[in-house]
Amino acid sequence: MVWADAHADFNTPQSSASGFFPGMSLATVTGHCHRQLWASLGGRPPIPEELVVLAGVRSLSPEAEARRLAGSAIHVVPWKNGRPDGDLAAALDELASHADQVYLHIDNDAFDPQTAPGVVDEPVPGGLSLAQMQDLIRAVAARLPIAAATIATYTPANDHQAQALDADIRIIELLAEHAAQS
16 A cells, blocks of 8 residues: 555544544554454455555654654655655565555645645645656556555645646546556
8 A cells, every 4th residue: 555645644543632533544444443444344454554655744743643653564755845755666666575456545635735735634835746746656556556546635625726636637647547557
């Protein structure tokens, strides 16, 4: 699984300051919380942490989430000042050595707010440009077939000039190109 997001979404009900369920989604799919809910969605086991690449993360809250993530086996490639602060290619290579396909989660807040301001959360500066997101998708697709993808948290009310919508359409077109080649 490749998870592109400004936030780790790795809180649990015990670590979350707000109880905001979407902030627990990666923790849920990796088996750290809401196990009964996860089991009800097809009965599959949680995704092992070592099969997750988290790219674009730059806002962890509260400190408990940062500690949880640091203690996990998730391959984290933070983003700082609009650039990866880690070896994304190596993380994707490691994932590809253990998987035969990938689920790609793209949260619109992974983008820099100048690229895609139409998000649910408070925008977090320093994220991916559209070109960087396209490069990420190409890098994933070069290593593994993309079995499924999600584009999350588009909020039209915050996308006054349709920048996020335009970026999402470009991403959908790129995903469709890769699907057609598979």
